[in-house]
Amino acid sequence: MKNSNKGFRQIGIAASGILMMFSAEQAFSQNNNQMVRIAKIIVDPVQLEAYNGFLKEEIEESVRLEPGVLTLYAVSERTKPNHITILEIYADSAAYKSHIQTRQFLKYKNGTKDMVKSLELIESVPLLPSMKIK
Amino acid sequence: MKNSNKGFRQIGIAASGILMMFSAEQAFSQNNNQMVRIAKIIVDPVQLEAYNGFLKEEIEESVRLEPGVLTLYAVSERTKPNHITILEIYADSAAYKSHIQTRQFLKYKNGTKDMVKSLELIESVPLLPSMKIK
Numbered sequence: 001m002k003n004s005n006k007g008f009r010q011i012g013i014a015a016s017g018i019l020m021m022f023s024a025e026q027a028f029s030q031n032n033n034q035m036v037r038i039a040k041i042i043v044d045p046v047q048l049e050a051y052n053g054f055l056k057e058e059i060e061e062s063v064r065l066e067p068g069v070l071t072l073y074a075v076s077e078r079t080k081p082n083h084i085t086i087l088e089i090y091a092d093s094a095a096y097k098s099h100i101q102t103r104q105f106l107k108y109k110n111g112t113k114d115m116v117k118s119l120e121l122i123e124s125v126p127l128l129p130s131m132k133i134k
Numbered sequence: 135m136k137n138s139n140k141g142f143r144q145i146g147i148a149a150s151g152i153l154m155m156f157s158a159e160q161a162f163s164q165n166n167n168q169m170v171r172i173a174k175i176i177v178d179p180v181q182l183e184a185y186n187g188f189l190k191e192e193i194e195e196s197v198r199l200e201p202g203v204l205t206l207y208a209v210s211e212r213t214k215p216n217h218i219t220i221l222e223i224y225a226d227s228a229a230y231k232s233h234i235q236t237r238q239f240l241k242y243k244n245g246t247k248d249m250v251k252s253l254e255l256i257e258s259v260p261l262l263p264s265m266k267i268k
Contacts, residue, residue, distance in 0.1 A: 038209065059262060074261040081259070131206070132205065133266045
């Protein structure tokens, strides 16, 4: 009986250990695995309207179709509309790797390759990874 | 009787006009009145930890307490952690004007004034104003 109790206690301890590992893993995958990047793009001003059309379509489809694309929030500067900044958040690097092989990403990439004058990709760390947009 | 009918019809037309104005106004205030800005901040590296503490507290309180602060999404560059970018979205310019008079904003502003080496504020236009973070 004593041995059996001890056995149960050990199973109990092992089980809580596994549970702790699971919840740590979950918290990690929800936040700290995120891939966050700032893309800075300068577009040929003459082709800006066409570029924006490609970008809008790519963003709408990616966010709708890919659960791991958490946001692609694109803005243009008010006084320099051909200077674009995109806040890109992916659930993890696998979601990003999958994203750049999708039909919608490749359509954007190939369609805009002669419109983009410069592209800077800045790997970033969020201050508050759970931050949303209301 | 004819005159009275005409009167009702006119009131009806005027009422639908007002309703149309209202719904246009609502759609507008939901999106197009938004004030969207990119803040680029370079922090004194020696004071970065203290700065991040002030910024984190200010963002958490502003987003929690102010309905018109839709997001303050802050990131630092992975290779230059003292280079901070913040995507700021306010419901409208009134929400922004109110924000910069709050206790939490003034605590941040006064607390960090000797930590900030440069601050650039870029008024921006969102490509898709209804974009969120999943």
